[in-house]
Amino acid sequence: MFLTKEEEKMLDGEYGEATRLAMRLIVKVGEALGAQKLININSAQVSGVSYKNIGDPGIQLLEDLVRLGGKSKILSTLNPAGMDIKNWKKMGIPKEFAEKQLKIISLYMQMDILPTCSCIPYLIGNSPKYREHVAWAESSAVTYANSVLGARTNREGGPLALASALTGKTAFYGFHMEENRFPTHYIELKAKLRYPADYSILGYVVGKKIKTGVPLFSYTRMPPDTECLKALSAGLATSGSISLFHIENYTIEAIIKNKQLQDGKSNMERIIVEERDIKPVFEEYKLTTNPDLIYIGCPHASIQEIGKIAQMLRNRKIKGDIEFWVGTAANIKILADRAGYTDIIEKSGGKIITDTCIVVSPLKILGFQKILTNSAKACYYLTGLEKLDVGIATLEEIIKTAVEGI
Amino acid sequence: MHEENKKIVLKGRGLVEGRVEGKALVTSQPISFYGGVDPLSGVVTERGHELEGKAISGKILVFPYGKGSTVGSYAIYHMAKIGTAPLAIINLESEPIIVAGCVLANIPLVDKLDKDPIKTIETGDIVQVNGNHGIVVILSKSRKHKQ
Numbered sequence A: 001m002f003l004t005k006e007e008e009k010m011l012d013g014e015y016g017e018a019t020r021l022a023m024r025l026i027v028k029v030g031e032a033l034g035a036q037k038l039i040n041i042n043s044a045q046v047s048g049v050s051y052k053n054i055g056d057p058g059i060q061l062l063e064d065l066v067r068l069g070g071k072s073k074i075l076s077t078l079n080p081a082g083m084d085i086k087n088w089k090k091m092g093i094p095k096e097f098a099e100k101q102l103k104i105i106s107l108y109m110q111m112d113i114l115p116t117c118s119c120i121p122y123l124i125g126n127s128p129k130y131r132e133h134v135a136w137a138e139s140s141a142v143t144y145a146n147s148v149l150g151a152r153t154n155r156e157g158g159p160l161a162l163a164s165a166l167t168g169k170t171a172f173y174g175f176h177m178e179e180n181r182f183p184t185h186y187i188e189l190k191a192k193l194r195y196p197a198d199y200s201i202l203g204y205v206v207g208k209k210i211k212t213g214v215p216l217f218s219y220t221r222m223p224p225d226t227e228c229l230k231a232l233s234a235g236l237a238t239s240g241s242i243s244l245f246h247i248e249n250y251t252i253e254a255i256i257k258n259k260q261l262q263d264g265k266s267n268m269e270r271i272i273v274e275e276r277d278i279k280p281v282f283e284e285y286k287l288t289t290n291p292d293l294i295y296i297g298c299p300h301a302s303i304q305e306i307g308k309i310a311q312m313l314r315n316r317k318i319k320g321d322i323e324f325w326v327g328t329a330a331n332i333k334i335l336a337d338r339a340g341y342t343d344i345i346e347k348s349g350g351k352i353i354t355d356t357c358i359v360v361s362p363l364k365i366l367g368f369q370k371i372l373t374n375s376a377k378a379c380y381y382l383t384g385l386e387k388l389d390v391g392i393a394t395l396e397e398i399i400k401t402a403v404e405g406i
Numbered sequence B: 001m002h003e004e005n006k007k008i009v010l011k012g013r014g015l016v017e018g019r020v021e022g023k024a025l026v027t028s029q030p031i032s033f034y035g036g037v038d039p040l041s042g043v044v045t046e047r048g049h050e051l052e053g054k055a056i057s058g059k060i061l062v063f064p065y066g067k068g069s070t071v072g073s074y075a076i077y078h079m080a081k082i083g084t085a086p087l088a089i090i091n092l093e094s095e096p097i098i099v100a101g102c103v104l105a106n107i108p109l110v111d112k113l114d115k116d117p118i119k120t121i122e123t124g125d126i127v128q129v130n131g132n133h134g135i136v137v138i139l140s141k142s143r144k145h146k147q
Helices: A005-011 A017-032 A051-067 A095-110 A139-149 A158-167 A196-210 A226-239 A252-256 A258-267 A275-284 A303-313 A330-339 A341-347 A376-384 A395-404 B072-082 B096-105
Strands: A038-040 A043-046 A075-078 A169-171 A185-189 A215-217 A269-273 A293-296 A323-328 A351-354 A370-373 A389-392 B008-011 B013-016 B019-026 B060-063 B088-091 B109-111 B126-130 B135-142
Touching: A005 A017, A017 A038, A017 A051, A017 A158, A017 A169, A017 B013, A017 B096, A043 A158, A051 A095, A051 A158, A051 B072, A139 A226, A158 A169, A158 B072, A158 B096, A185 A196, A196 A226, A196 A269, A196 A275, A196 A376, A196 A389, A226 A303, A226 A376, A252 A258, A293 A395, A303 A323, A303 A330, A303 A341, A303 A395, A323 A330, A330 A341, A330 A351, A341 A351, A370 A376, A370 A395, A376 A389, B013 B096, B072 B096, B088 B096, B088 B126, B096 B109
Parallel strands: A043 A075, A185 A215, A185 A269, A293 A323, A293 A370, A323 A351, A370 A389, B019 B060, B060 B088, B088 B109
Antiparallel strands: A038 A169, B008 B135, B013 B109, B019 B126, B126 B135
16 A cells, blocks of 8 residues: 555654554555555544443543544544433433443543534534545444535444544545446435435335445435435435435535436436335334334434424423433534423423434333334334334324324 | 374465464354454354354454444454454455454454465364465364364
């Protein structure tokens, strides 16, 4: 691999041990993947935050990196943790878990990584622009950054994104290269799609069908808004290893490359998605009795979604046997507090929790068995990894269930 | 135990440096170091895995590639710190989880060999791994290997 003089110095330890180790990690993995050089990046989104996921092995590595003097060189933000950092007691998190979790956050902060603890960095100040190279972990955010923002990132794992934060570098391969960003599949949308839940399932279904590649979705007259794009990104990344999609005449690269796309369309594998591909997923994951937890916010809820939830819950009461959580980033919650949304949701019996989500929090310890959500991603992980009973519905249906029961 | 003294040499890509010699443990199935291996004991815990119940600690571990969560890299690092990690790893083709884990843990790693390591190396063979040059030498074959 070609390295600049500066990069060689980093690898030789001239900038300290942590930089050397992080650089070695990037170079070795880059070599394994056939990269010829490194590139500078402007931001990192670091995963490996929840104590439930990284456990003591993760803490050990972070402690070692802090001891070796690791400091982020670029704008770096954190993925969700295993609990609400402030209100973990209200969530029912055991003290031992909380102590380890707080330690992890503190170790990242000692490396100058911002404790955003969110999976939507792009809505809270880490928002790369078209053609900007970044190194992100968190598969839904990777897909959103590549597809909606037109930024360039591979799907990094926990340690690699951290190494990129500590060096400001990543290996030049995969989605950093223009030629790998051209669509491989044309997805003709014949299904009616309205809500984030619909797009979440669309992503899930397409990801399951094509597994890998770059899908190009046909133009629709009611194109998806930010919330739907966020849901689509998460769905696609969950069932497949998809990290980039385009929508005809809608997403930035599809607009810019429209002529090439139209010319190349006949060579793409064609897949038709109809109503009958989407509906059965809602049917398959349907609860027959009341959930003990309702969760909105996978990926984290935007301020607009929280406003909508507040509007729907105003002057209504959530059933006593149902916990109702909206998961979001801490700074979005501050805005929700100010806007009066938090008050309305809390008066109905719901909670806004921050810094975490149900995929990475220790749900089993908290005793939840039956969950209702509008996210195919949450559903996939909770039924697969945790063997919980999970239902999927649109936000409108979920609110109805919360208030009236099933 | 019947042993032959003919050395077999496999050449490939050295990804993480280091030279070691030890007993091979071979599987044709991918390994998940997060959830599939107990880091404290070094025993494979994935249900139905060919190596289920076997300890990978101190072995020259031969498998096609890693799978599962990238948290697997942290687990490999942790295992090296507490002494339950494999001595070296030989892959058909390494992916980022295994490469990152081996770099952090300083475990010699070799892949893309000119002979299929999963077919050529058998569990119980005494194997030398040179991660600097990407060379694997089977020093002695163990035809009737004991578990």
